[in-house]
Amino acid sequence: MCRAAHRGFTGVGGCWWETRWDRLARVTRVLFLSDAPTIGGSEVYLREMLPRLRGLGLEPEAALPALEGNRPIREALAERGIAVHAYADPAEIPLRHDLYLTSTWYPHNALRLYRLLPKPPVMLVHDQIEVWYPLGLHRLYRLGYRKLQVPNLQRARAVVTVSNWAARWLKEVHGVRPEVYGVPNGVDTEKFRPPLPGEREALRQKLGLERFAVLVPHRMSPEKNHGPALLAARQTPEVDYLFVGVGELMGYWQKVARLLGLRNVRFLGRRMDMPELYRAADAMLQPTLGENLSLVTLEAMSSGLPVVSSPIPAQAELVEDGVNGRLVPARPGPLARAVRELAADAAEARRLGEAARAKVLQHHTLEACATVLAQILRKLV
Template identity: 45%
Template sequence: MRVLFVTDAPAVGGSEVYMREIIPPMRAHGVHAEVAMPDVPGTADFRAQLQERGIPVHAYRTLDEVARVEREGRGFDLTVLSSWNPRGYRKYYRALRGPFVSLVHDQLMLHIPGLPQGVYRACYEWLQAGDIRGAQHVITVSEWGAGYLRRHHRMTQVHAVPNGVDTVKFRPGDPQERAALRERLGFKGFTVLNPARMSIEKNHPAVIATAWQAPELHFVLVGTGYLEPALKRAAPRNVTFLGKRHDMPDLYRAADVVLQPTIAENQSLATLEALSSGTPVVTNDIPAQRELIRMGQEGLLVRGGAPGYAAALRALAAHPDALRRMGIAARQSVLDGHTLDGNARHLATLLKELAQAELAGR
């Protein structure tokens, strides 16, 4: 079976990383995919990464060029779409042949106390959901997300394929390895890792406020973004900013806990990477995170903002045996339900079923 993934991404985001990771292992399950993405500087390095993994890439300036790829008789059974742009799916329906599967990584809702959720849903309906429904099928990355799209945006054709991560790359370290990593990285005392782009939905102000309330803990922030200058000005001395890093597996292994006060997720790869590394997660008590974290088992779900996060982190720092048990449960939860190969097998099976249904309906 042949599938064409098409994105309009001007740079690299979660949807693009998802394609890079999921396409190679799908080959073992009978699905061979190619990628079409814009021929712009922001995707150049990423396109080279795809090609290094043996993924055929079509760099395009207009969708007419992608349509030409379709017409050349490559025999794509499905076209899988993602878009960064408001009302961005309709251009695909006009220019390309399909049949179409919209791949939705959108965070769907901002979980902010007092936010009128009906207003936010109406905005998403106008900006994205109305267009997404134009595809024959929709895939999203969490059971919560699929249910939300059915319930609030009338997407009866939506399917959930939960994310998976590479459990060899993201693995726990033994005590000697962790000690060496912590020394190399300069981690001292109880270390709280926050890996996230510095944008409003990741709620970094709560990380900074928590650091002020727990000065005995060491907070390590990984990532960049438009909030970075303001966060650096506001941060106390127990916060370290590492910027963009390419050694995330080492950072997860070396940290004692991951803090994610996020206010918007569908299914967080950072959460899954931490869990796979045997690192418990302290996170906001929102629906998408509840799908991955059971209270007191793989981590802690927190309400109440910075005071709640500070109390949760202090509790874990004071109870290393409980922290260790959570780390073991965290790793097992990924092995049981969120491996990359399991994710690839699930997605490949679904895509083949959808293609067969489309063929039968012609």
């Protein structure tokens, strides 16, 4: 017998009072299920968000493949008290949760997980749902996304994505029927911060930087569009460019830089000291063709850097041209002019960087992002 019934408080159909009380009082168990073979933006999102959801009425857990590539994320979550299920087969995962969120790198895995789970999941979408390739090729990308991923979204309980633009695009362009929630990305504003007095000089000396330095921190894949950045570097030999990241095109872009004789370009590969690199640089260059809501843009803005980027919708949600950064066409000439103008006007570069930091503090902290996400998840339960 329930406690309320023992005290004489019963109702039609049983102990309705305690059922409601228990439902309101108990912590909601939420499983974040990923097929990630390695670490990308969606895994960084899990690392930062899940610990912050605790204390907001949720008990988050994570399930990722038992692969070496994602091991640092699994370990980081476990160190922060998040239960992590490392699986060889998703059927191994104990499924006793109130709500399931799935984030998939590969569209075919979304259907597999849907069939496995006891209830329709919420799809967590970090996808580049549109890549603005030139010559009309973006229409082919849009068609592929509609054929491969949109059917998975149509089966979901709801969809959560990381920008307001993407939420509108999924509804208006792709006709996604379940409710779509935009919860814009956040960033750790204490980790990614402007330099303290004397810190920048020490970091620049360590990196051997003596001139205006531009950071280009992106995975080296086609949509990140490194070609115009290299050609912009050729037009601005008075500026140093630090390319950070790895990817399938890294070797190709290194060969291009050698063929162009670019003495002001360095390829730093994968780095674990990104906060320090932001604090040492003078600006960030991002001629990207595809984003949802870019973490590296948020990191640079939070670090007080002016960002020069392309005017695609997801970037325009963060960067306002002339207000807290520069949005210019992703072509060598406009990119080079924007960089040259920042290098020539230190006061303007500082003003844009300070405005960028202010926008992040107002709209894109991890705590604010976690609060909104927790409200949505509790509503969906």
